[in-house]
Amino acid sequence: MVMFALNLVPLACLLSSLLVGAIPVAESQLSKTCTKPGIRKEWRTLSNQEKASFIKAVHCLETLPHSQSIFADGSQPDVPPVRNDTNAYDDFVYAHLDGVNRNHFTGVFLGWHRWFLHTFENTLQTKCGYKGSLPYWDWSRDVANIPASPLFISSATTGFGTFNDNASENFTVTDGAFGATVRAYPTPHRVGRHFRPQPFEEQIFPFAFDKPEKLATSAFTPEEVHFIITNFVGNYTDFQAYMDGVRAEGMHNAAHLMMDGDMSNIGHSPNDPIFFLHHANLDRIWAAWQSHDPANRLAVGGGRTQVLQDYDEFPAGAPPFIEASEQLRFSGLTTEPLLGEVLQTKGKLLCYEYA
Ligand SMILES: [Cu+2]
Incomplete structure (x- = not known):
C-alpha cells in the first residue's frame, strides 16, 4: 500500500507566498533566553517509566479537542477538508498534510519540521503534563x-x-501503545506499518529511482550519518539534498518508505507516532552538522518551490531561493516563526539539545 506519491501533484505551487492567516511570533517569546535546555534522548536509553510517560502524554493529546483555528491555507490543492470530529493529535497530521508541497523538497524542509517537532513536544508538556523532552530514534x-x-x-x-x-489487513498495527488508535486523515483508519527492506523497487516519484534494489538501511548506517555531518561545509542546500538522497534514496526517505503504511505517505505520515522520533533524529543530525563548523551554523539554502520533475537539478527546491527571512507556515496549528528564528536549538525561540 504505497501512497507516498499521491499528494505530490500538482507540484510547482507558488501559492504559499500569497497566504493569509499567519500567526506572528509573540514578542514575549522572542525575548526569552535559553539557560536550561531540554535534553532529547534516544528512545532505548529512556527508563521504562520515561517511555511510559511519553506514550501516556501522546494518548492524552489524542483526547484533547481539535482546534478550531486549523485551516487549509490553499498551498496544497488535494488536501481533505478539516473535520470537526477529530482530536488535537489529528491537528498535527492535518498541518503536515496541508504543507506537503511547501515543506518537502524545498529549502524550509528541516526548519519547518524543527518547529513542528517543537510544537508537538511543547504541547505534550504544557497541555498533557509531560515532564520529559521529545525522544529520538537513532535508526x-x-x-x-x-x-x-x-x-x-x-x-x-x-x-x-x-x-x-x-x-x-492494510498492514494495520495491532499491538503496542497505538494498536487500537484510529486516525482521522485522510479518512478514518487505524495506523498501518509494514517492514519493507527494499522500498525503492516501486517507482513512486515522477522519476525512476537510481538503485531500485538498494536496501533502505544502507542509507542510514553509522558511516552515512558520520559522512553527512562532516561534509557539505557551508552548503546547506547540498546537506539537505544528501539527506533526501540522490534520486530521493537518502536517509530521510529510506526510513519513511521502509516502514510502508502511514509512514510511507508524504502527507499523513505523522499518523504513526514513530514519525516524531524519526524526524527528531534527522533534526539531531542537522544540529550536529550545524555545530560541526561555524560556516554551517546559520546556513540556509534551497528554493521555495517543489519541482520533482526536475529533482536532479533542484532536489532542495527551485528558485526563488530561501533566505533566513522566509516565513514558515503552519495552517493554524501554532505560531509562525521565520526560518532564521529556528536555526539555533538553543536560541530565543528554542531551547533543547540532543544527548
Ligand atoms: Cu514531513
Missing part, C-alpha cells in the same frame, strides 16, 4: 535488524507495536 543503531529494534515491541505501555506483514 543507525538498528540497521542490522530493524524489526528487532527496541522501539517495535508489543508492550501497550512502552512499545510502538510490531510490524504487520499482512497486506489484506
Whole structure:
C-alpha cells in the first residue's frame, strides 16, 4: 500500500507566498533566553517509566479537542477538508498534510519540521503534563535488524507495536501503545506499518529511482550519518539534498518508505507516532552538522518551490531561493516563526539539545 506519491501533484505551487492567516511570533517569546535546555534522548536509553510517560502524554493529546483555528491555507490543492470530529493529535497530521508541497523538497524542509517537532513536544508538556523532552530514534543503531529494534515491541505501555506483514489487513498495527488508535486523515483508519527492506523497487516519484534494489538501511548506517555531518561545509542546500538522497534514496526517505503504511505517505505520515522520533533524529543530525563548523551554523539554502520533475537539478527546491527571512507556515496549528528564528536549538525561540 504505497501512497507516498499521491499528494505530490500538482507540484510547482507558488501559492504559499500569497497566504493569509499567519500567526506572528509573540514578542514575549522572542525575548526569552535559553539557560536550561531540554535534553532529547534516544528512545532505548529512556527508563521504562520515561517511555511510559511519553506514550501516556501522546494518548492524552489524542483526547484533547481539535482546534478550531486549523485551516487549509490553499498551498496544497488535494488536501481533505478539516473535520470537526477529530482530536488535537489529528491537528498535527492535518498541518503536515496541508504543507506537503511547501515543506518537502524545498529549502524550509528541516526548519519547518524543527518547529513542528517543537510544537508537538511543547504541547505534550504544557497541555498533557509531560515532564520529559521529545525522544529520538537513532535508526543507525538498528540497521542490522530493524524489526528487532527496541522501539517495535508489543508492550501497550512502552512499545510502538510490531510490524504487520499482512497486506489484506492494510498492514494495520495491532499491538503496542497505538494498536487500537484510529486516525482521522485522510479518512478514518487505524495506523498501518509494514517492514519493507527494499522500498525503492516501486517507482513512486515522477522519476525512476537510481538503485531500485538498494536496501533502505544502507542509507542510514553509522558511516552515512558520520559522512553527512562532516561534509557539505557551508552548503546547506547540498546537506539537505544528501539527506533526501540522490534520486530521493537518502536517509530521510529510506526510513519513511521502509516502514510502508502511514509512514510511507508524504502527507499523513505523522499518523504513526514513530514519525516524531524519526524526524527528531534527522533534526539531531542537522544540529550536529550545524555545530560541526561555524560556516554551517546559520546556513540556509534551497528554493521555495517543489519541482520533482526536475529533482536532479533542484532536489532542495527551485528558485526563488530561501533566505533566513522566509516565513514558515503552519495552517493554524501554532505560531509562525521565520526560518532564521529556528536555526539555533538553543536560541530565543528554542531551547533543547540532543544527548
Ligand atoms: Cu514531513
